[in-house]
Amino acid sequence: MPITPTTNGGLELLCDSKKIHNVNIEQQNGEGKLIMKDLLSWVRTNLIKERPEMFMKGDTVRPGVLVLVNDCDWELSGQLDTSLEEKDVVVFISTLHGG
Amino acid sequence: MEGEGERGRKRGGRVCCVCNKERASVKRPKTLQHMCRECFFNAFESEIHQVIIQNSLFIAGDRVAIGASGGKDSTVLAYVLSKLNRLHNYGLNLFLLSVDEGITGYRDDSLQTVHRNHLQYQLPLQVVSYKDLYGWTMDQIVDVIGFKNNCTFCGVFRRQALDRGAALLKVDKLVTGHNADDIAETVLLNLLRGDVARLSRCTSITTGEDGPIPRCKPFKYTLDYFSTECIYSPNAYRGFAREFIKDLERIRPRAILDIIKSGENFRISTTTKMPEQGTCQRCGYISSQKWCKACVLLDGLNRGLPKLGIGRSRGGVGSENGKESKVDKSIQGKQCGTLDF
Numbered sequence: 001m002p003i004t005p006t007t008n009g010g011l012e013l014l015c016d017s018k019k020i021h022n023v024n025i026e027q028q029n030g031e032g033k034l035i036m037k038d039l040l041s042w043v044r045t046n047l048i049k050e051r052p053e054m055f056m057k058g059d060t061v062r063p064g065v066l067v068l069v070n071d072c073d074w075e076l077s078g079q080l081d082t083s084l085e086e087k088d089v090v091v092f093i094s095t096l097h098g099g
Numbered sequence: 100m101e102g103e104g105e106r107g108r109k110r111g112g113r114v115c116c117v118c119n120k121e122r123a124s125v126k127r128p129k130t131l132q133h134m135c136r137e138c139f140f141n142a143f144e145s146e147i148h149q150v151i152i153q154n155s156l157f158i159a160g161d162r163v164a165i166g167a168s169g170g171k172d173s174t175v176l177a178y179v180l181s182k183l184n185r186l187h188n189y190g191l192n193l194f195l196l197s198v199d200e201g202i203t204g205y206r207d208d209s210l211q212t213v214h215r216n217h218l219q220y221q222l223p224l225q226v227v228s229y230k231d232l233y234g235w236t237m238d239q240i241v242d243v244i245g246f247k248n249n250c251t252f253c254g255v256f257r258r259q260a261l262d263r264g265a266a267l268l269k270v271d272k273l274v275t276g277h278n279a280d281d282i283a284e285t286v287l288l289n290l291l292r293g294d295v296a297r298l299s300r301c302t303s304i305t306t307g308e309d310g311p312i313p314r315c316k317p318f319k320y321t322l323d324y325f326s327t328e329c330i331y332s333p334n335a336y337r338g339f340a341r342e343f344i345k346d347l348e349r350i351r352p353r354a355i356l357d358i359i360k361s362g363e364n365f366r367i368s369t370t371t372k373m374p375e376q377g378t379c380q381r382c383g384y385i386s387s388q389k390w391c392k393a394c395v396l397l398d399g400l401n402r403g404l405p406k407l408g409i410g411r412s413r414g415g416v417g418s419e420n421g422k423e424s425k426v427d428k429s430i431q432g433k434q435c436g437t438l439d440f
Contacts, residue, residue: 010208066324068124071124071136072122072123072124072125073124073125073126075126076113076123076124076125076126076133095170095171
């Protein structure tokens with residue numbers, strides 16, 4: 001399934017300074033369904049090259065990382081349970097460098 | 100855009116509760132309302148305009164410095180103020196003012212953001228550095244003091260550096276991006292420290308009107324979209340207060356604004372002895388002691404006694420048996436210097 005994870009606000013530094021990633025992710029469970037929980041662990045394994053603790057804490061993002069699914073705060077779509085569709089754009093923005 | 104909306108609705112995304120048309124993309128912290136991007140921007144900007152008008156924060160012709168750290172709050176402040184200034188003809192001359200603490204890999208990144216803001220919003224930019232003002236960068240201070248108490252230096256020096264920069268720009272007012280979360284946090288901290296003088300003034304939207312440059316906080320009633328902490332001192336006392344406030348907010352979002360309200364309505368008994376505001380004998384900065392905090396800290400650094408001025412003891416200058424400086428002459432900092440207002 002083609003998905004576009006995007007890392008911003010400093011998180012790109014954990015991915016060789018690349019911000020936009022056009023990737024193809026295999027469905028996790030034979031049902032052809034992909035949820036944010038799956039995407040997070042995929043990103044952590046495949047895109048994050050260093051200091052994964054800056055990106056995740058436990059099984060979710062580190063507090064202070066804003067997640068937008070198609071420009072919409074993932075809090076409105078079910079956070080980890082948000083189901084993803086083809087060509088969705090998922091933006092991760094870190095704000096941990098001060099206010 | 101139409102297609103985007105369809106896409107959102109299809110997966111159970113709610114529509115904006117204001118326009119009932121677009122897909123909601125944020126949850127407004129103050130009300131927990133689901134709002135679309137445009138309605139949220141409109142609500143936010145008109146609220147800030149109301150705060151500015153109702154509190155008479157500015158008068159036409161004012162020169163106003165925006166304390167710009169490169170972080171989200173001050174970036175939004177620069178954007179909103181320049182927009183409102185144009186839209187409502189405030190007649191303000193706006194400037195960006197940044198402090199370079201000299202923290203490698205931290206401030207140099209965010210100063211780039213400030214440079215972008217400077218070009219994007221066409222606002223003149225002034226940068227003042229700890230190195231120039233005090234002769235020490237934060238990196239050098241951390242080398243001497245370690246990671247434990249460096250926040251004290253950074254905070255005290257930044258406050259004064261902003262005033263110095265504002266004096267250089269000859270502005271009438273200094274605005275900062277402090278939001279409701281920051282202020283509620285400060286109320287709690289002052290309460291916990293028993294700092295009655297600060298407790299009584301920390302909630303004012305404008306402070307320092309008796310001093311050289313008044314400061315105001317247009318985001319006083321604005322709730323943080325989500326919290327951030329300085330990654331260099333995750334265990335600082337302030338961090339606990341922040342976490343506590345965030346926990347309260349999760350249960351009841353209004354809690355933050357209510358803490359501010361409590362702070363505002365605190366009445367200090369008239370029999371309480373309040374520190375007298377004077378000026379620092381060394382540099383002329385406002386101080387309730389003989390020397391201002393920055394001069395005490397700087398003196399400690401320059402004499403190789405960096406722990407001086409940290410902790411409970413206040414002032415204390417002139418009473419200690421000063422040991423000879425262990426610091427090499429080459430890294431001796433300058434005197435605080437005089438404030439030229």
